[in-house]
Amino acid sequence: MDLKDSPAEAAFRKEAVAFLEEHASFVRHLDMSHGEWEPMVATLTRWQHILFEHGWAAITWPAEYGGRGCGPVEQIIWNQECSRFGVPASINIVGIGMAGPAIIAHGTDVQRERFLPRILDGEEIWCQLFSEPDAGSDLAAVRTRAVRDGDSWVVSGQKVWSSGAHFAQRGILLTRTDPTLPKHGGITFFLLDMQSPGVTVRPLRQITGEAHFNEVFLDEVRIPDSDRVGDPAGGWPVAVTTIMHERMTLGGSLGVFQRDDLVDLARAATPLDPVVRDRIMRVYSRDRCLDFLNARVISKLGAGQVPTAEGSIAKLCAARVFTDAADVALTVLGPPALTDENPWQRLLLIAPGIHLGGGTDEVQRNAVAERVLGLPREADRSRTDPFADVYLS
Ligand SMILES: Cc1cc2nc3c(=O)[nH]c(=O)nc-3n(C[C@H](O)[C@H](O)[C@H](O)COP(=O)(O)OP(=O)(O)OC[C@H]3O[C@@H](n4cnc5c(N)ncnc54)[C@H](O)[C@@H]3O)c2cc1C
Structure with a gap:
């Protein structure tokens, strides 16, 4: 490296x-x-x-x-x-x-x-309409139904956690078109015009007070077949392309706090409890380790290889470091920091989402278990049996 x-x-x-x-x-x-x-x-x-x-x-x-x-x-x-x-x-x-x-x-x-x-050029802003109430970690279990009707498709269902859907002009949309195939086979990928009749966007307010996410309801929305990407039963490989690129885009943009700010905070707080000082050192050194983990990912990408477990380990470590950084910073600042708005309080409130978005901690641990420890993949008939038999019966 x-x-x-x-x-x-x-x-x-x-x-x-x-x-x-x-x-x-x-x-x-x-x-x-x-x-x-x-x-x-x-x-x-x-x-x-x-x-x-x-x-x-x-x-x-x-x-x-x-x-x-x-x-x-x-x-x-x-x-x-x-x-x-x-x-x-x-x-x-x-x-x-x-x-x-x-x-x-x-x-x-x-x-x-x-x-x-x-x-x-930003003329059309996009959102991602993948997750559903019953399809998050198990994304290939999407149920939003698309039925062919002449030159278009009629789509009904519900999406959730759709970031920015309230201002997006377009959305990438995963739907189920053939429930008789195993789950990865019967998925179709569309480029949805968010202004289409039948699209309802309902904001979801978060713990921070902001409404960054939305529920999106699709009620007999007509999508022209020309806005389909890939074969009708070939939407999953298109989704995988987007997820691989998402990892690369998100991977480097996680600089949600600067570790030196934490040190400055500690220096200004006198006297500093030795236990708190120890916790700050631990966050500082783990954040430094995160740099090295990210460097391993970069090194692999630079060598033309696709990072697998490295990405999962870095994501797990990042979520832990952000949570711990916010927690110790608020300990240093004391109780008033819980009510006065400040960046550390905000970090504490957004940190739980970082443990979930882009693959939850548990899903990352499964990847590490399989790819690093070589443990067997869990038996899962949803990969081979018709979607309808596994999820709809
Ligand atoms: C900040 C943020 C932004 C997001 N933006 C978008 C967006 O724009 N568009 C979009 O489509 N989605 C978006 N999401 C949704 C995100 O992709 C899902 O939250 C994520 O995939 C997890 O799905 P879920 O919330 O349904 O949890 P579930 O998959 O229902 O998981 C529930 C719990 O079960 C655990 N679990 C699930 N499967 C396993 C397993 N196999 N082994 C062990 N444990 C398991 C999980 O770890 C979790 O603790 C966003 C989420 C966040 C937090």
Whole structure:
């Protein structure tokens, strides 16, 4: 594992930093926790447009589709510098990180021409309509039904935890079209126009007070067949493409706290209980270990390999470190910090979601058990038997 940038990577990093210093001040440390979402969306859409104009909107997309044509290592360097500079994640993270790669890999030329430019410049913001009340970790168990009717499909069902669906123009949608096949076989992938009749978006308020998520109800929504990606029974491989790209996009953007801020907090608190000092040291050193875990992921990506267990271990470790960091910071600040709004309190409130989104802790542990410890996969007839027999009978 080589932890240093190569000369080419160092040059890329320098270029990224120069661009951020010149253009990103207006989104630096943008407070996204308060107030109305419309001005926040407008500011971040403006930022997306600037990224597009300067060729930074999609680091890993091929140049022929408007991307920068770089590899995963450059993506991670870009994420690191954005995090260091305090730049928020792209408003179109689903468009750039999931919908675009799926359309590039599995879409038609007409779909590429129609959707990709609008994703890049932020004209159309996308959301992800995958999870359902009975399909989260077991995503291939989606029940939202799509039935073919002439040149279109009629779709009914419910999605949940759909981040940003209240301001998205489009959604990537997983549906069930053939319940007689095993679960991975009968899935169809659509590009849904969120303004279609029959789409109802209902915000879900979180513990932070914000409404970042939504429930999305689909009631006999008509989707033209031209907005289907992949074969009618071939939606699962398209979904897998989006999930692989999601991991890469999210992997580097987890810089949700700076460990030196924790040390500053401790230095300002005198006297500091030795037990608390010990806890701070533990968070600090684990966060440093997380850097090395992420470096292992980068190193593997740079060598053209796909990280498997490394990604799961890094995700597990990150969620634990964020929870512990918030917990010890609030211990140092004392009871008033629980009622006065501050970044550590916010971290404490968002940390439980980090243990769930992008694969729960338990699901990551299953991956580690199978890939690192070599334990056998649990017996699971849902992989081989018809969906209807396993889930609907
Ligand atoms: C911040 C955030 C953003 C999200 N954004 C989106 C979005 O935009 N679009 C979208 O579609 N979804 C989104 N999600 C949903 C997310 O993908 C799901 O929360 C996640 O897949 C877990 O599914 P679930 O919540 O239904 O939990 P479940 O899968 O029902 O799990 C419940 C519990 O059972 C455990 N469990 C489940 N299966 C196993 C197993 N095989 N072995 C051991 N334990 C198991 C889980 O670990 C968990 O503790 C988001 C979630 C979060 C937290």
